[in-house]
Amino acid sequence: MVKVYVxxxxxxxxxxxxRTAKKIMQEAQARGVEITLVRNGSRGLFWLEPxxxxxxxxxxxxxxxxxxxxxAGLFDAGFTQAQADKAKAHPLYLGLTDELAxxxxxxxxxxxxxxxxxxxxxxxxxxxxxxxxxxxxxAMSGADIVKAVTDSGxxxxxGAAFPTGIKWNTVLNAPAEQKYVVCNADEGDSGTYSDxxxxxxxxxxxxxxxxxxxxxxxxxxxxxxLRSEYPHALKTLNEAIRKANLAxxxxxxxxxxxxxxxLEVRRAAGAYVCGEETSLLESLEGKRGLVRFKPPLPAIxxxxxxxxIVNNVISLATVPIILDKGAQYYADYGxxxxxxxxxxxxxxxxxxxxxxxxxxxxxxxxxxxxYGGGAASGRPIRAVQVGGPLGAYLPESQFDTPxxxxxxxKIWAVLGHGGIVAFDDTVDMAKMARxxxxxxxxxxxxxxxxxRIGSTRGVEVMDKIVLGKNHxxxxxxxxxxxxxxxxxxxxALGGMTPYPVLSAxxxxxxDFGLSNKEAAA
Amino acid sequence: xxxxxxxxxxxxxxxxxxxxxxxxxxxxxxxxxxxxxIGYVPExxxxxxxxxxxxxxxxxxxxxSFYHHFRSHPIGKHxxxxxxAESCQSMGSAKLEAxxxxxxxxxxxxxxxxxxxxxxxxxxxxxxGCSPAVMLDDEVYGRMSADKVTALISEVCxx
Numbered sequence: 001m002v003k004v005y006v007x008x009x010x011x012x013x014x015x016x017x018x019r020t021a022k023k024i025m026q027e028a029q030a031r032g033v034e035i036t037l038v039r040n041g042s043r044g045l046f047w048l049e050p051x052x053x054x055x056x057x058x059x060x061x062x063x064x065x066x067x068x069x070x071x072a073g074l075f076d077a078g079f080t081q082a083q084a085d086k087a088k089a090h091p092l093y094l095g096l097t098d099e100l101a102x103x104x105x106x107x108x109x110x111x112x113x114x115x116x117x118x119x120x121x122x123x124x125x126x127x128x129x130x131x132x133x134x135x136x137x138x139a140m141s142g143a144d145i146v147k148a149v150t151d152s153g154x155x156x157x158x159g160a161a162f163p164t165g166i167k168w169n170t171v172l173n174a175p176a177e178q179k180y181v182v183c184n185a186d187e188g189d190s191g192t193y194s195d196x197x198x199x200x201x202x203x204x205x206x207x208x209x210x211x212x213x214x215x216x217x218x219x220x221x222x223x224x225x226l227r228s229e230y231p232h233a234l235k236t237l238n239e240a241i242r243k244a245n246l247a248x249x250x251x252x253x254x255x256x257x258x259x260x261x262x263l264e265v266r267r268a269a270g271a272y273v274c275g276e277e278t279s280l281l282e283s284l285e286g287k288r289g290l291v292r293f294k295p296p297l298p299a300i301x302x303x304x305x306x307x308x309i310v311n312n313v314i315s316l317a318t319v320p321i322i323l324d325k326g327a328q329y330y331a332d333y334g335x336x337x338x339x340x341x342x343x344x345x346x347x348x349x350x351x352x353x354x355x356x357x358x359x360x361x362x363x364x365x366x367x368x369x370x371y372g373g374g375a376a377s378g379r380p381i382r383a384v385q386v387g388g389p390l391g392a393y394l395p396e397s398q399f400d401t402p403x404x405x406x407x408x409x410k411i412w413a414v415l416g417h418g419g420i421v422a423f424d425d426t427v428d429m430a431k432m433a434r435x436x437x438x439x440x441x442x443x444x445x446x447x448x449x450x451x452r453i454g455s456t457r458g459v460e461v462m463d464k465i466v467l468g469k470n471h472x473x474x475x476x477x478x479x480x481x482x483x484x485x486x487x488x489x490x491x492a493l494g495g496m497t498p499y500p501v502l503s504a505x506x507x508x509x510x511d512f513g514l515s516n517k518e519a520a521a
Numbered sequence: 522x523x524x525x526x527x528x529x530x531x532x533x534x535x536x537x538x539x540x541x542x543x544x545x546x547x548x549x550x551x552x553x554x555x556x557x558x559i560g561y562v563p564e565x566x567x568x569x570x571x572x573x574x575x576x577x578x579x580x581x582x583x584x585x586s587f588y589h590h591f592r593s594h595p596i597g598k599h600x601x602x603x604x605x606a607e608s609c610q611s612m613g614s615a616k617l618e619a620x621x622x623x624x625x626x627x628x629x630x631x632x633x634x635x636x637x638x639x640x641x642x643x644x645x646x647x648x649x650g651c652s653p654a655v656m657l658d659d660e661v662y663g664r665m666s667a668d669k670v671t672a673l674i675s676e677v678c679x680x
Binding site: 010011013014015046049187188189190191192193195196227228229230231266267268269270271272283284285286287288289304345346347348349353354376385389419421422423424427432435439442443445 | 545546547548549550552553574580583584587588589590591602606607608609610611612643644645646647648649650651652654656659660661662663664
């Protein structure tokens, strides 16, 4: 029976994949065509979603974007025999999925299975190298597992880029009866969705990564702190955890090894600041998400005061392939001190948006034009924001910057979680700067003054600048305020809000009613 | 006893409190469970929650009011969240929100006169590849326009 794939990823669903799937089943039944419908994850080519694939002897063949109204025509063209000439002549025929330019040049390590497998099929996961990392880890000492993660060069993919192995080592060496592994799945940055895709499209890889982390440092309890805006990820994770427990991959005596690791999903409640690790821990403890002073580090006194690994989804989901293929295999990708690959998320005003996993080192220009195809509006791309709402805005003159943590630091920007949001030339950068303050005011936890008060004062100063009131003084005030927030805030929310604000001011002074010369002064 | 709550709702809340009483960090999951069933977390039950979890009423109030997701008062039958974040702005969400507010006759955090729909802002739905995005109840929709959202509302909320 021929297999037909229709994605169940949120983005595909947001474009009507559920209806397309239903229509395909109805049409197949009505025509007496026998098919097996598989609900896979998304391949990450969002402009072609819902992307329907058909299994053939040569590989999977793609059609897209397929709306319910296209389905009858596809059956008329005999698309279930996808390599037949009649199917190839169909306007939605795209050819072999693996040969699509978007996918062919990618280096998918963390996303190796995403879009290919049925997310909730453990058999499928195992058949595609799943749980190979855990198998190796179970034969290693905790210290050796931590060493492999350190040697791979993996750095926190949530944004801070702190070496994952060093964090793990601190937890490993912290003596305690109870330790925890916490997955930060509070993916609140605009322009990012790679965490969501992993959780919806390959949940077992996250479960495996967390299990390895637990075994490595001696933690028996894990929590996934999941943002409440992701109801599909919640359902998928809970079902995957249930299946992993049943199959002996979670719980007591994992695969007969004597190791224990319990895993539970906890729902966040719409506070952006809870993506900050100490605020997240407060929230997990059932409190207001107020940021904690550091030290003590969470690795020493974290959840309920115990040593705790707090890692982003992508960091943890990358651990299995490192343990499977070896630290060196992973470290061989990348540039400088940015080792391995980064799942890049193209978003905003681009013709082609979606997930691109590449070794560090590709330039923004390649991503915006070769992958993104330029602005969706057909106008020139004027600015891009990289790394979420606390990331800098970059002008065209910086598009040749390679995606590398240090290269971005050098131009006073951040790579963050790898989200790239493009804006065309209709964007008003003064408005974007005002919005950055407004967002900070809405989301501030209120614990420190620079963030709590500074964000609101920032909105007011921006309003005056836009109206042209006492212009030079207010621009100076904006810089002073940004300096206070940058140096005086307790966490990145207040401390990095000046990134979008000042980068907008410095690179696009004309939007603030300034000449380049005035801006430089 | 809160007279606005039915007997059945009281029973549900009691069951949730009992189930979460001894869960480490159980307040957040408890509030979610109550809001999932009742639609909000009634202030009248704060004392019971506080007592069961060995907290003060102020602490319960503090948590409910800190998080955007939780609410202490009932809202419309359906919830429409419109994304205000940067990616959606780059694809015209400011126009979309203005048009939706005008069409629905409500501002953010308000409910339509028929009690059917509450409009809320949201900062990222993780659908940034298909901006602008909205979420109607538990489903996300991408590449939206005011007309498309209005059609969705008729289908989901009046269908």
